[in-house]
Amino acid sequence: MHRVPTTGRFALPDIGRATADATWAFLVPVIIFGGIYSGMFTPTEAAGVAAICGILVGRYVYRDTSWRDIWVIATNSGVLTAQIMIIVAGSALYAWFLTIFGVPQHITTFIDGLALPRWGILLAINVFLIIVGGLIDPTSAILVLTPLLVPIVKAAGVDLIHFGIILTTNLAMGMFTPPFAINMFVTQALFDVPTSKIVPGLVPFIVIHTLTIIPITFIPELSLFLTRLL
Numbered sequence: 001m002h003r004v005p006t007t008g009r010f011a012l013p014d015i016g017r018a019t020a021d022a023t024w025a026f027l028v029p030v031i032i033f034g035g036i037y038s039g040m041f042t043p044t045e046a047a048g049v050a051a052i053c054g055i056l057v058g059r060y061v062y063r064d065t066s067w068r069d070i071w072v073i074a075t076n077s078g079v080l081t082a083q084i085m086i087i088v089a090g091s092a093l094y095a096w097f098l099t100i101f102g103v104p105q106h107i108t109t110f111i112d113g114l115a116l117p118r119w120g121i122l123l124a125i126n127v128f129l130i131i132v133g134g135l136i137d138p139t140s141a142i143l144v145l146t147p148l149l150v151p152i153v154k155a156a157g158v159d160l161i162h163f164g165i166i167l168t169t170n171l172a173m174g175m176f177t178p179p180f181a182i183n184m185f186v187t188q189a190l191f192d193v194p195t196s197k198i199v200p201g202l203v204p205f206i207v208i209h210t211l212t213i214i215p216i217t218f219i220p221e222l223s224l225f226l227t228r229l230l
Helices: 012-021 023-038 043-061 067-100 103-113 118-133 138-155 160-176 182-191 195-218 221-229
Strands: none
Touching: 012 023, 023 043, 043 067, 067 103, 067 138, 067 182, 103 118, 103 138, 118 138, 118 160, 118 195, 138 160, 160 182, 160 195, 160 221, 182 195, 195 221
């Protein structure tokens, strides 16, 4: 139905050769995380390091990229980034308007005033975050909502690490949930596919993500077992 081309049968020798060929590419995230955790550069600077590593590996190791190709890639990346940042800027402005008019404050006060048990509070917060994630970008949502929701979840006895996982998981769903769905716009720009074709394909992912959120929310051990081991 989707006309996805086949690439041949699965074979372990082919997997081994492909893995060996990708050794240099696998080293890039090692350099990035190693540099961040060793203090050599910040996460923001890591993006620049990753770009330089990608250019050097593609140009001098694999030798499948010319300087002209690199220029075209950089130009296309700049155009795509500009399109995304326009959407993010609009989302941040929308978040600012919501904050000025006190909408998040009123909603969190309403949730707090319901006097729900802990599971009810978590359920209400999940629904609220899914809606918010579809309207504004995750960074703006985290900055606006975290100070408002933390007192509610603390009063309900929810571990803040657990709440952080719930928050980011819900807002991550907003990355592909209309109407904002920044990943949808990225896909549209990259592959020149109309939104009318992208949205129906999102439904299975939305269902799976929603089903994933349920155990993450109501089984704290899934989020806390590593921290408790440490």
